[in-house]
Amino acid sequence: MKQNFTVRQGALDGVEAFLSVAQHRSFRRAAAELGVTPSAISQAVRALEARVGAALFIRTTRSVGLTEAGERFFARARPAFEELIAASGAARELGRRPAGLLRLTVPRSVVPILLEPLIASFCQTYPEIEVELAASEEMIDLAAGGFDAGIRMGQFIAPDMIAVRLTKPLPLIVVGSPTYLARAGRPEHPDDLRTHACLRLRRSSGALASWSLDDGGRSIEIAVSGPFIAYDFPTMLGAAIEGVGLAQVPAPLATGAIATGKLARVLEQFAPMTPGVFLYYPGHRQIMPKLRAFIDHVKGHSGATS
Structure with missing residues (x-):
C-alpha cells in the first residue's frame, strides 16, 4: 500500500551550519567559515535541533561537543550532504559546458542522409559528449522517453515544439x-x-x-x-x-x-x-550546452538555412 510522503519545507535548513560546528567544535569558527555571525549559526542549529527533536551539541563556556544523537546525525548527514553538493556541482557543470549523454530519437532514413557523416566529426570535436541514437519511426514523447531531442521531417513535428532546420527543403x-x-x-x-x-x-x-x-x-x-x-x-x-x-x-x-x-x-x-528535416525539442526546457553544440555542429556541416 502506498504510503503518504511529504518533503518537509526547509528540511535541510541548518544542516550546513551543524556540520561546520561539528567539524570545528566551535560556533565562532563555523560562523567565520560560512561568512555569517555566531548568533546566526546558533539560531540555525537550535532550529535544526527543534526539528530533529533532540539536542545535537553539548555546550559549555569553554568547549562544544556532540551528543550521542549529534554523533549519529553527523555520521549520516556529512556524507549525504557532501554527495548533495557533488550532485549540484555535476549538474552545474553540464549546464556550463558541452558534456554528458545526448539522447536523440531519429527515423532510420535520416541516419544515412544526415547523421552518419557527422557523428564521427561531432564526437571528435566534443569528446565529453556521448551520443545515443534511437532509430524509430514512431513519434516518441521526448520527456517520457528521456530524450534530449528528436529529428523528423518538418510536416510531422508538433506545433508546440521548437524546431531547428537541419536541411533545406x-x-x-x-x-x-x-x-x-x-x-x-x-x-x-x-x-x-x-x-x-x-x-x-x-x-x-x-x-x-x-x-x-x-x-x-x-x-x-x-x-x-x-x-x-x-x-x-x-x-x-x-x-x-x-x-x-x-x-x-x-x-x-x-x-x-x-x-x-x-x-x-x-x-x-x-x-x-x-519542408525538410528538423531537430525539435520541447519549448519549455532550457537548451543544454550539449544539445546546442550538436545543433551548431550539424547546421555548420549540413548546409541548412534558417
Missing part, C-alpha cells in the same frame, strides 16, 4: 528499378500510378500513407496500391531496388542508387517539395 521523388520499368513501363502522369505496383508506407499511427504529388502547383493525394508495405523509407527503397515496384522517397535517400543505375526517377515534373 527536400523533393519527394518517385523511383523504380530498370527491371521494373522495363516490365511495367514508365508512368507519365499521376493517373498512371493506378495501374502500377506502388510500394506503400505505414505510419506509426497505423494508417497507410498516400502519395503526394504536385501538378503545376496543385497538390494531389493518391491512394496507391501495391504488393509491399514497409514501416520506413530505407526498407521501401530496398524493395524498389529489387524490382518489387515504384517507391516515393525523399530525394537524398535515393541519390546513391540513382547514381549507380539501380534506380531511375519517374514523374520528375510532379515531385512535391517537403
Whole structure:
C-alpha cells in the first residue's frame, strides 16, 4: 500500500551550519567559515535541533561537543550532504559546458542522409559528449522517453515544439528499378500510378500513407496500391531496388542508387517539395550546452538555412 510522503519545507535548513560546528567544535569558527555571525549559526542549529527533536551539541563556556544523537546525525548527514553538493556541482557543470549523454530519437532514413557523416566529426570535436541514437519511426514523447531531442521531417513535428532546420527543403521523388520499368513501363502522369505496383508506407499511427504529388502547383493525394508495405523509407527503397515496384522517397535517400543505375526517377515534373528535416525539442526546457553544440555542429556541416 502506498504510503503518504511529504518533503518537509526547509528540511535541510541548518544542516550546513551543524556540520561546520561539528567539524570545528566551535560556533565562532563555523560562523567565520560560512561568512555569517555566531548568533546566526546558533539560531540555525537550535532550529535544526527543534526539528530533529533532540539536542545535537553539548555546550559549555569553554568547549562544544556532540551528543550521542549529534554523533549519529553527523555520521549520516556529512556524507549525504557532501554527495548533495557533488550532485549540484555535476549538474552545474553540464549546464556550463558541452558534456554528458545526448539522447536523440531519429527515423532510420535520416541516419544515412544526415547523421552518419557527422557523428564521427561531432564526437571528435566534443569528446565529453556521448551520443545515443534511437532509430524509430514512431513519434516518441521526448520527456517520457528521456530524450534530449528528436529529428523528423518538418510536416510531422508538433506545433508546440521548437524546431531547428537541419536541411533545406527536400523533393519527394518517385523511383523504380530498370527491371521494373522495363516490365511495367514508365508512368507519365499521376493517373498512371493506378495501374502500377506502388510500394506503400505505414505510419506509426497505423494508417497507410498516400502519395503526394504536385501538378503545376496543385497538390494531389493518391491512394496507391501495391504488393509491399514497409514501416520506413530505407526498407521501401530496398524493395524498389529489387524490382518489387515504384517507391516515393525523399530525394537524398535515393541519390546513391540513382547514381549507380539501380534506380531511375519517374514523374520528375510532379515531385512535391517537403519542408525538410528538423531537430525539435520541447519549448519549455532550457537548451543544454550539449544539445546546442550538436545543433551548431550539424547546421555548420549540413548546409541548412534558417
